[in-house]
Amino acid sequence: MPHKASIRHGGGLMAATKAYPHAPLPWLDLSTGINPVPWCGPRADIDGLNRLPDPCRLIALEAEAARVFGASTEQVCAVSGAETAIRLLPLILGPVTVDIVEPTYGAHQESWRASSMAPNAIGPDQIFASRADVLVIVNPNNPDGRLFDKDTLEQLARQRSRMGQWLIVDESFIECAPEASVAGLDIDQLIVLRSFGKFYGLAGLRLGFMIASPVLKARLRALTGDWPVSAEAIVMGHAAYADTAWRETTRLRLNTDAEGLDEVLWNSGFEPLGGTCLFRLVRSDDAREWFSHLCDQGILTRPFDYAPDWLRFGV
Structure with missing residues (x-):
């Protein structure tokens, strides 16, 4: 079994x-x-592991990730895996009403329920009809690979932002369909989550990102503290994102x-x-x-x- x-x-x-x-x-x-x-390249040296991660190196990592995402550094917040952002977003945004396009990655349901907010499951054909404070879409979807194109999600994000509603797009598998990414859009109430470990084959490194407004980035950083990711994640993440070939x-x-x-x-x-x-x-x-x-x-x-x-x- x-x-x-x-x-x-x-x-x-x-x-x-x-x-x-x-x-x-x-x-x-x-x-x-x-x-x-997995990607293979530079790792943190013993001196780097002997010290707390340098905030300047964290900023450099976020800047390199922002370049790859097409976003600004001020919008990109490194976390110890996209899962961390998934679990903390209810604390940042709640209490709110939530719609999640299902079936999808179960941690989204779990995180809102853990914060005493009961999310509602909707189908992919109902995204423009959602009136919840927060709408969660995984794109490409896990486990079926369902994919919304960029234009559709941009239209949805702008509509919801005008209404004061959030759109969370989990792009943990977006490297498989980079043309659909909305991480580079500057829309007030759009939140994008990115995973590093899946495509780069380094899931145990625990590195991910939230791309959102600077205000939301500051709220997330306040919850994760001054050292949100390890020195190893900073070194390997920076080098891997720079490796275009x-x-x-x-x-x-x-x-x-x-x-x-x-x-x-x-x-x-x-x-x-x-x-x-x-x-x-x-x-x-x-x-x-x-x-x-x-x-x-x-x-x-x-x-x-x-x-x-x-x-x-x-x-």
Whole structure:
């Protein structure tokens, strides 16, 4: 049976090895949408690790990230993973009414509920009809890869801003569709979240960003403190974002690998439902049996408690 960690987020490899002790080693973890070929480059030296992270280096990291995002440095706030911003935004914006375009990444629902605000689930065809104080959209969506184009989201953000309503766009997988990013738009009540670790294959580094107004950036920084990310994250994040050639080559490789995975899944009898260049979602009446069978072979995938006929495969 699927273990709790795999149903909540993917990952949880240690739990899987305990549940399936006779599976061959090493395991192949396909349960997350993380680039399996990470960026490699400079790391923090021992002197940097011996001191508190330098605020000037943090500003330089945010400036380099802003250049890649097409935003201004004053709008970009580094955090220890996009997940941190997801969990803290209810404290910054609440109490408010919230609509979330579902199904999507479950942490968005969890974070608002943890702050005693009950979010409402809406469909992707209802975004312009939403009258909630906050509307949350994951783009590209996790787990099905649904994608709103940039023009649609810009129109939505401007409409909501005129009405004094927030739009949160979680772009954790946007490197798979960079043309759809709205991170560079200067709209008062638009908030964009970006992940570093997924595309760069360094999820354990814990680095992400919020792109929003300087006022909102100041509120988030007040909650995360003077050292929101590690010296290692500052050094590696700055160098990786400056590596344009790696980014372009990696995007091409991931697209090719995703196409190859599609062929394998199709030939295995799965029905494709969508995805990005970092993961694929499929349907099967025997999804739970497939999950257990693959675990027996040392291959971890991502099942879903709300859709027992779904499986997600990392590329």
